[in-house]
Amino acid sequence: MSKILRNAAMAIAWTGVLGLCACVTVFPRDKPVTLYRLAPPPQHASTASPRSVNVLLSPGSFASAAADDRIVATNGDRVFYVAGARWTEPAESLFYTAVVENFDAHQGPTRLMRRGASAPAEFVLDLNVERFETEYLSDATVAPTVVVAFHAILVRSTDHAVLGDQSFEARSPTQSNRISAFVPAYDQALADSVGRLAAWVDERVTAQASS
Numbered sequence: 001m002s003k004i005l006r007n008a009a010m011a012i013a014w015t016g017v018l019g020l021c022a023c024v025t026v027f028p029r030d031k032p033v034t035l036y037r038l039a040p041p042p043q044h045a046s047t048a049s050p051r052s053v054n055v056l057l058s059p060g061s062f063a064s065a066a067a068d069d070r071i072v073a074t075n076g077d078r079v080f081y082v083a084g085a086r087w088t089e090p091a092e093s094l095f096y097t098a099v100v101e102n103f104d105a106h107q108g109p110t111r112l113m114r115r116g117a118s119a120p121a122e123f124v125l126d127l128n129v130e131r132f133e134t135e136y137l138s139d140a141t142v143a144p145t146v147v148v149a150f151h152a153i154l155v156r157s158t159d160h161a162v163l164g165d166q167s168f169e170a171r172s173p174t175q176s177n178r179i180s181a182f183v184p185a186y187d188q189a190l191a192d193s194v195g196r197l198a199a200w201v202d203e204r205v206t207a208q209a210s211s
Contacts, residue, residue, distance in 0.1 A: 056121035106198035
């Protein structure tokens with residue numbers, strides 16, 4: 001290789017190294033992200049009769065945009081993610097855990113169980129989540145509303161007969177356009193929607209027992 005070609009090759013190599021070094025930094029480029037979690041429902045002293053019917057929770061489809069740990073916001077046809085904030089775990093997992101906790105707080109005759117429970121279940125509850133989001137009705141400077149919407153199907157375990165299907169939706173306005181105000185609205189929307197779900201399941205399984 002001639003001296004001229006060797007010098008050119010070395011120059012190209014050093015250019016690549018310098019370019020690579022320019023992309024590396026010991027300081028984080030991303031802004032810190034605040035993690036949020038849903039609050040468990042308040043526990044009350046039990047005054048209801050012992051739970052006598054086991055219902056297995058069967059997670060179904062979950063709104064794809066909201067399934068991971070990012071907090072989803074919508075404005076008309078636009079779907080985007082809230083900057084600087086994430087859930088502590090995927091929203092899909094948080095949702096189903098919150099359903100069980102809020103169902104327990106309802107204190108009805110039915111016990112909602114997760115897969116892997118040792119007790120047999122007489123019924124199966126399929127839940128398909130359609131919306132789990134923060135909705136802006138106008139521009140992003142106005143306090144939004146949290147929307148939780150899902151479709152429930154109750155099935156008898158013995159013969160897989162469908163005993164009912166029902167859609168549930170809860171809308172909970174936030175107190176301000178701050179991320180810290182979003183989470184209490186999610187808690188409230190879940191408490192409202194799952195409270196109605198639990199009452200509906202209680203009604204269906206009680207009707208089965210008396211038929």
